[in-house]
Amino acid sequence: MSILPVLEFPDPQLRNIAKPVLHVDSKIKAIVDDMFETMYEAHGVGLAAIQVNVKLQIIVIDVSEEKNERLCFINPEIVSEFGQEESDEGCLSVPGVFEPIQRAEKITVKATNREGILFELEADGLLAVCIQHEIDHLNGKLFVDYLSPLKRQRIKKKMLKLQKRDK
Numbered sequence: 621m622s623i624l625p626v627l628e629f630p631d632p633q634l635r636n637i638a639k640p641v642l643h644v645d646s647k648i649k650a651i652v653d654d655m656f657e658t659m660y661e662a663h664g665v666g667l668a669a670i671q672v673n674v675k676l677q678i679i680v681i682d683v684s685e686e687k688n689e690r691l692c693f694i695n696p697e698i699v700s701e702f703g704q705e706e707s708d709e710g711c712l713s714v715p716g717v718f719e720p721i722q723r724a725e726k727i728t729v730k731a732t733n734r735e736g737i738l739f740e741l742e743a744d745g746l747l748a749v750c751i752q753h754e755i756d757h758l759n760g761k762l763f764v765d766y767l768s769p770l771k772r773q774r775i776k777k778k779m780l781k782l783q784k785r786d787k
């Protein structure tokens with residue numbers, strides 16, 4: 621297993637669109653395992669393959685306190701949603717930024733797991749927010765896209781400044 625570099629906003633690669641996974645083989649499983657390791661290392665609750673520059677529809681999530689409830693969604697699809705809720709979101713690709721974003725309150729998601737088995741899951745709370753946030757990544761979308769252009773511009777400037785300093 622290895623820790624993968626995470627792309628940071630405004631890297632244009634974050635706008636790539638992920639393709640469906642055709643077969644969950646050992647190569648895919650290795651990507652999933654690397655993604656979990658990368659997410660845990662960065663103290664994140666979710667990570668989408670696009671963020672580590674892998675253009676496949678793969679998401680890993682763990683919203684548990686003990687970090688022992690791995691959820692892997694391959695080719696995820698939201699099949700129903702209900703209600704609306706606003707909560708503060710952050711992103712490993714936009715470090716240090718937290719903004720309130722509106723999402724569906726409850727969702728039902730259909731996906732394939734790491735073993736290649738199709739499953740359906742009902743989610744609410746942080747898990748529902750996280751799934752919606754990560755599916756956005758697979759479509760080249762970031763949570764800052766929901767903010768006003770002015771706010772997004774400010775965040776972009778701040779990120780570029782930090783990235784310049786880190787070089």
Ligand code: NI
Pocket residue numbers: 710711712713753754757
């Ligand atoms: Ni994110």
